[in-house]
Amino acid sequence: MRKTAADPKGVLEGSHFLDGDHAIAEGALAAGCRFFAGYPITPSTETAERFAERCPAAGGLFIQMEDEIASIAALIGGAWGGQKVMTVTSGPGLSLMMENLGLAVMTETPMVIADVQRAGPSTGLPTMPAQQDMMQIRWGSHGDYRIIALCPDSPQECFDLTVEAFNLSETYRVPVFIMADETVGHMHEKVVIPPAGDIEVVQRNWYEGPKKDYRPYQFTGKDVAPMVKAGDGYRFHITGLTHDERGYPHLTVDQNEKVVTHLIEKIDSNADNIIRLDESEVEGADVVVVSYGITSRIVSRAVQLAREAGIKTGSMRLITIWPFAEKRIEELAGKVKAIVVPEINYGQMVREVERSVAGKCRVVSVPHCGGAVHDPDVILDAIMEASK
Amino acid sequence: MHEVRFSGFGGQGIVRCALITGKALSMYDDKFATMTQSFGPEARGGACSSQLVVSESRILYPYVTLPGVLIALSQDAYTTYEPKLKDGGVLIYEADLVKPKEDDGRVQMYPAPVTRFAEELGNRLFANLVTLGCFAAITKIVTPEAMKKALPGLIPDRFLEINKKAFDKGYAYGLGLLENKPLVTGDAQ
Numbered sequence: 001m002r003k004t005a006a007d008p009k010g011v012l013e014g015s016h017f018l019d020g021d022h023a024i025a026e027g028a029l030a031a032g033c034r035f036f037a038g039y040p041i042t043p044s045t046e047t048a049e050r051f052a053e054r055c056p057a058a059g060g061l062f063i064q065m066e067d068e069i070a071s072i073a074a075l076i077g078g079a080w081g082g083q084k085v086m087t088v089t090s091g092p093g094l095s096l097m098m099e100n101l102g103l104a105v106m107t108e109t110p111m112v113i114a115d116v117q118r119a120g121p122s123t124g125l126p127t128m129p130a131q132q133d134m135m136q137i138r139w140g141s142h143g144d145y146r147i148i149a150l151c152p153d154s155p156q157e158c159f160d161l162t163v164e165a166f167n168l169s170e171t172y173r174v175p176v177f178i179m180a181d182e183t184v185g186h187m188h189e190k191v192v193i194p195p196a197g198d199i200e201v202v203q204r205n206w207y208e209g210p211k212k213d214y215r216p217y218q219f220t221g222k223d224v225a226p227m228v229k230a231g232d233g234y235r236f237h238i239t240g241l242t243h244d245e246r247g248y249p250h251l252t253v254d255q256n257e258k259v260v261t262h263l264i265e266k267i268d269s270n271a272d273n274i275i276r277l278d279e280s281e282v283e284g285a286d287v288v289v290v291s292y293g294i295t296s297r298i299v300s301r302a303v304q305l306a307r308e309a310g311i312k313t314g315s316m317r318l319i320t321i322w323p324f325a326e327k328r329i330e331e332l333a334g335k336v337k338a339i340v341v342p343e344i345n346y347g348q349m350v351r352e353v354e355r356s357v358a359g360k361c362r363v364v365s366v367p368h369c370g371g372a373v374h375d376p377d378v379i380l381d382a383i384m385e386a387s388k
Numbered sequence: 389m390h391e392v393r394f395s396g397f398g399g400q401g402i403v404r405c406a407l408i409t410g411k412a413l414s415m416y417d418d419k420f421a422t423m424t425q426s427f428g429p430e431a432r433g434g435a436c437s438s439q440l441v442v443s444e445s446r447i448l449y450p451y452v453t454l455p456g457v458l459i460a461l462s463q464d465a466y467t468t469y470e471p472k473l474k475d476g477g478v479l480i481y482e483a484d485l486v487k488p489k490e491d492d493g494r495v496q497m498y499p500a501p502v503t504r505f506a507e508e509l510g511n512r513l514f515a516n517l518v519t520l521g522c523f524a525a526i527t528k529i530v531t532p533e534a535m536k537k538a539l540p541g542l543i544p545d546r547f548l549e550i551n552k553k554a555f556d557k558g559y560a561y562g563l564g565l566l567e568n569k570p571l572v573t574g575d576a577q
Binding site (some may be wrong): 016183184294 | 421422425448451538
């Protein structure tokens with residue numbers, strides 16, 4: 001893994017008053033993304049607009065595709081053409097991307113997909129927030145696989161986590177999701193973009209050996225093989241079929257076990273290095289609220305009110321959604337009375353919490369149908385109830 | 389801590405109002421500002437509001453819950469949001485487009501014919517800058533210098549001067565309103 005400073009051409013150093021969507025585009029440019037293929041959809045379009053406007057000066061390319069199926073297909077091509085690549089979408093577009101998400105996972109193609117979530121199902125509420133795609137990104141494509149997902153709660157974090165998403169994507173050759181939502185996407189706050197020299201960027205691991213020895217895959221379950229650019233004279237193959245180290249189809253149960261185990265283990269065995277949490281007063285708490293994204297900022301008020309009411313309340317914000325912080329949740333379960341999980345869906349990540357807790361404490365879901373954030377009082381009531 | 393709501397219909401520059409003010413505060417007045425907005429799928433004509441939370445420290449909860457300042461540029465916006473304005477809060481409304489109920493003293497009312505002023509300057513599109521001038525003069529939440537610094541990038545360059553003029557017009561008018569009806573400050577704003 002080669003880390004360098006960011007390419008100054010992509011870095012809009014300074015303080016800005018930006019919305020989350022624009023901050024995602026700036027994060028991508030700072031991380032060295034120079035190819036963006038997408039199809040506009042509310043509430044994510046501003047990211048595409050910003051990238052399209054800014055990328056020529058950084059030497060990048062933006063292409064508006066005919067739909068989201070083609071968009072993610074173009075990313076696979078762009079990545080194997082040698083670029084860091086990204087797209088942005090929302091619910092309906094994300095659904096269309098599921099088939100090629102599997103192809104990206106199987107071919108171990110690094111890419112970043114920002115999902116600015118809106119309320120569904122179907123076209124739902126285009127201009128209103130939700131957190132309803134958390135399970136879709138994890139399970140939406142067929143077969144067994146892993147992806148990485150990060151969840152920003154502010155425009156500043158949209159910038160920071162997009163840079164991190166590219167770094168993780170290059171490190172593990174895996175699609176990485178930015179799970180924003182309409183509120184964070186359209187919320188404006190101050191965003192500070194550091195000088196290029198202070199932004200750490202993971203560069204692609206390019207193969208440097210003799211051409212005849214190049215292998216695009218290695219199935220170690222830990223590290224990933226270096227990449228090359230298509231068209232540079234290497235002989236290799238990229239397919240969604242179960243493949244060998246050269247990438248050619250190898251359709252046996254034994255090979256499938258090697259490939260699928262690798263796809264899963266390269267993430268699971270590195271989970272401790274990937275997972276980031278933001279905890280507050282968790283030690284000694286009776287109730288811990290586990291939340292992510294915009295909901296965490298609503299939780300901040302509910303937790304403050306609960307503490308004022310004398311309830312020992314901790315807060316854990318999941319910055320990394322996938323891989324899930326199961327070890328830490330399990331550890332907490334032995335120490336607290338209850339874990340409260342508010343989310344803008346009818347109970348998605350709460351299932352992961354329940355699975356990790358395995359009956360060791362109460363788990364209280366605080367669902368929301370989408371279209372708005374929670375009323376902090378509803379979360380407060382759940383904390384009060386859970387503390388009894 | 390201040391909570392401010394700008395409201396009207398799509399096309400009046402409601403979102404831009406909060407954007408300019410938020411940028412002015414967070415980049416030039418050394419404050420923290422979080423701006424959120426709500427709008428429908430229509431580009432023009434639908435109900436529109438934008439909200440700004442202003443604080444001396446980092447803002448966690450990003451929403452306006454009980455605003456101390458309401459700017460209402462349409463009757464619908466007034467009807468929807470006036471009841472949600474804090475007691476003693478400041479209401480700045482479009483004098484020609486909003487017919488408020490009788491002043492019962494619950495809130496501090498400042499009428500301003502911002503669209504007419506904008507038309508006198510050549511285009512009703514400048515109404516939002518006239519509004520911001522009134523807002524800055526009456527509430528003092530943001531400095532006029534910061535507001536003007538915030539304009540480049542949010543207003544096309546060729547319209548900068550005329551928009552500054554619109555702001556000044558609103559600012560002077562707002563100061564005039566204050567002379568007749570001094571603001572009672574308290575924790576309401």
